[in-house]
Amino acid sequence: MLTSKVAKRYAQGLLEFTNESGQTEAVFSEMKDVVKLMSESKDLNKFFLTPYIDANKKTEIANEIFKNFSPVAQNLIKLIIKNGRENQIKNIAQQYINEVEDIKGVLRVTITTATPLSQENINQILKSTSLVNASNNADVEVNVKPEILGGYILRVGDQQVDASVKSKLNKIKKDFQLN
Numbered sequence: 001m002l003t004s005k006v007a008k009r010y011a012q013g014l015l016e017f018t019n020e021s022g023q024t025e026a027v028f029s030e031m032k033d034v035v036k037l038m039s040e041s042k043d044l045n046k047f048f049l050t051p052y053i054d055a056n057k058k059t060e061i062a063n064e065i066f067k068n069f070s071p072v073a074q075n076l077i078k079l080i081i082k083n084g085r086e087n088q089i090k091n092i093a094q095q096y097i098n099e100v101e102d103i104k105g106v107l108r109v110t111i112t113t114a115t116p117l118s119q120e121n122i123n124q125i126l127k128s129t130s131l132v133n134a135s136n137n138a139d140v141e142v143n144v145k146p147e148i149l150g151g152y153i154l155r156v157g158d159q160q161v162d163a164s165v166k167s168k169l170n171k172i173k174k175d176f177q178l179n
Helices: 005-021 024-040 042-049 055-065 071-082 086-104 119-127 165-178
Strands: 106-113 137-144 151-156 159-164
Touching: 005 024, 005 071, 005 086, 024 042, 024 071, 024 086, 042 055, 042 086, 055 071, 071 086, 086 106, 106 119, 119 137, 151 165, 159 165
Parallel strands: 106 137
Antiparallel strands: 106 151, 151 159
């Protein structure tokens, strides 16, 4: 996922502040809640994206929604709204999560398949590659895209293994066209 410069800057500033104040873990948990809430609530997203609702009303609603959060997280959300960046709340929270996980050494792995996989199949795929070793703490995300027809696409960081049927068929097609 591409992350905006805005999200990176806010997340980096928040990370520096929480590291200095020793609140990284608490805010990390709260940012996970923000991402979950923003992912699940279309109405909340529409509310924050509505341009004719003024910042004061958005701040008032945000204070109510996030009232159980730490003052650090609440102040961040108020700052984001005050600066007119409320459309970036989820991205900022996700970028903060990613940066904290990078510090902890968590490896982000994405497996794309044509059909849903069992945990046993996921483990077999992870064991079959040298990109992931058992000592790594991996955060595995599984995407289902029927258009790859079969097999899988494994993405670890910036490296990718494409073992999909679609790519193999495309390679065969290309080989036939060259001959």
